[in-house]
Amino acid sequence: MKTFSKKMLSGAIALTLLGFVGTASAVVNVQCPGDIDGDADWVTPGETQPANTKCMHLIAGDSFAVMSDDNPMYIFGFGDKTGVGNLPDVVIGNGILAAEWPGPTIELDQGDEFYLNLTNVGTVMRPDLFDPHTVHFHGFPNASAVFDGVPEVSISINMGSTLTYYYNIVEPGTYIYHCHVEATEHMEMGMLANLYVHPAQDMTGCVNGNQNCPVSQRGGNATGPGGYVYNDGDGTTAWDVEYALQFSSFDDKFHDASLFVQPLPFAMLHGTYPQINGRGYPDTIRLGDLPPPTDNTAPVAGHPAGKVTGTPGEILNNGDPTQTMDSVIQVNQGQRLLLRLSNVGLDRFWTITAMGLKMKIVGAGARLMRGSDGKNLYRETASLNFGGGETTDVIIDTSDVAPGTYFLHATEVHQMSNLTQLDGGMITEIVVN
């Protein structure tokens, strides 16, 4: 029997909404300037995208992700439903079991006005839960409480409804976004994602006349660098290739407790599946999407085959891939490689090294590494220690690097495993061609 039929689930959601949230108006309401049909884009004829405006329609819900040892993990997460429209049936029908791990990457430009619509489609695998959700734009400067997404001190969106966040983007850098509702639970369950902002200097070059920073390729100059990390004024944060790598870890016991409706082990929370962008090695270097999540075909981690449904190999969602971010890093010798590193670990610090390569830390916490009087405080290092919530911008200059494959990994080398499976976890490869 197909437990995860889309039609059945949307019916279940509709019933849930009717039965338990009777007083709420439960309305999917997408707000996006210039967008007439409420799908958060400007594709429909007659729609015009206003200058410096970006829109997105995220859903918050649940789904599954499969670890590199074939162990399926129940997750909460975000999915991108921009372009899907604003009809509740359609959005919820598309949004259920469509959470991605990690969430969709948000990439913005300094000067953007960003309208982020968040629709809560509920957690169909856990119909006993009525959790609201939020987006917390981690590191947003001069934040207001209303758009900061911390439910204890602000508002969060109930199932079936949409909350539109508005952000005026003025500070470039590497951020994170995540849900802040029942933060320990929702973040452990996977409501985490990459977010970064490109600087205005990409488009203008240095406005102070410094000759070392021409307009970048992002700004249309084919001979310029790919871009800059910050408005450095001196070209020292120029890069040719950029990647965002988010470091995280799942505690399999926590996810299984959530799936099987058991008390959540907060005090004993302990990451057992260290990951980069939602995968452990060697899945980190599998190009493109992983296949849609399926139930395990062989016993894993003390569970029999078919841990979730009892049917080994059963597809666990609507058949869409949920792990869409690989961490394959390709760079040509001589290029400057920018890594936007973020740590969303819940229970421990990690130290990252790129064996054989020198990392230059040029930014942290969405700011240039620069002192109050303008001194660059860049640091060349072989290791970077960071904790949850820290973001670091690292440039690796490959001019003097021999072509080959280099490993980027956690120096706490026991993190290089997927639970009991060795040679996994927090590893990816940097290929210098």
Added chain:
Amino acid sequence: MKRLLKQPGRLMGLLFTGMSCMLAVPQAQAEHDIRGITQANPTGQFNLYAFPFNMNLPEGTSLYMWGFGDMNSGDGRTHQMQGGGYALPQYPAPTLIVQEGEPVVINMTNYGVPSPVSIVVTGHNVTPTCVVSVMNTDTNQDNCDGLITMEAEVNETVSYSFTAGSPGTYIYHSIGGDNPALHTEMGLLGVMIVRPADGSRTAYGENTGTDYDQENLYLMTEIDPDIHLQMEKGHYQHFTNSDRHAKIWFINGRVFPDLFQGDFNSLFPNQPYESLVLAHPGDKVLVRNVNAGHDSHPMHYHGENLRFIGRDGKMLSSNGTDADLGRSDNTINSAPKQTVDALWTWTGKDLNWDAYGPINTSCTDSNHDMADDFTGALCNDQNCIDLENNRTGALGPDGFDDHNFQYCPDHGKELPVTLPGVGDLTLGGWWSGSPFLGDTGDLPVGEGGLNPFGGYFLVWHSHAEKELTTFDIFPGGSLGSVVIVPPSAPID
């Protein structure tokens, strides 16, 4: 508010208008300092004692602790209105406030901790003396001998002397006995703040660019309740350090939501220090971020980035004159026993909508504190007066209203989106009901109510989110907050 007070003419105006609206808007001291004790007591020295106690946590735990208490009952307290007569053993230990170059003596008597207690002070070379008197005998004639420094067994006293070093934030704690790791775990730890010799209201001295309006302590610790249970049962040898697994995380010795309550709240008799920070828009908030625990904690500051100015009692400086090596971040990688001093300011700049909401032409705000002169309600009048730089006083606009730091380019701009109705939302207890600063909205019965000034709560918390729990219960642990309150709201 600070700028108002600098100008005698306006101050008189404020006083007169203040008379009429005293009931609505109490004019209070607008600056906060960290609570603590000084040597300004009849003995001219710190006199601490060590004693066991139990403290209760909001999820029901009663934790057996060892703590330091002030034998002078708060005679040397920094704030006359708070902490008078307070002499209980406390978690954390009393915050010691001294001045650069000041000779410091801490006389510490162990009145009941069943392990020899000592004091070390980070960054300081401390001379211990075993005190033998009629009252205090060196019970076993070992001259208070200890591995790292002199130790006081029960009814023994050790006197620790040193000269207060460079301005900044330090930790003092006990370390010794059979198991040196036990003492900080059990609560024998506190903070010492060294203020600059020039007496200025700065972190590191006049002209170092480290002046501040609000000063707050963020002291992180963590506890493994199993160890405390074993100690309470007297199983002193029962625990090995490799078994330690912390399950409760504290800021200033309290967990969420207790840490929002005021200093010296009698609900928490042995936990006198709160960690709710209040600031007006534009205020420079000095955060003394201290990790006195055994584990690292990534403290994340919502609302705006911090600029680091010092670490471990040393200004981050290449030249000794200003904190030029301090960078900016929103998260502090706090290593155990490390202190970081940082400045944090929220202005609401560039929201691209008016944080104070629509312009209201029917209210009166003659003292420019964003509150109506008569009702005290939010008053966002048509004025945004920006003739001078709020920081330097130089003529010429800096974008901010000269009186209340309202960001003038956004003045009158509408909120760009429509918020869902309350039926579609889950409302936090500290949600004011309105997106606007200083405003309170209509909330359903039983919702909200914990944010009477209509402030912006921006949480400051450990981003190892596991640490937002108290012994397996969420929410709890090290979830603190700053509140941006409108200029009319008092801060003390």
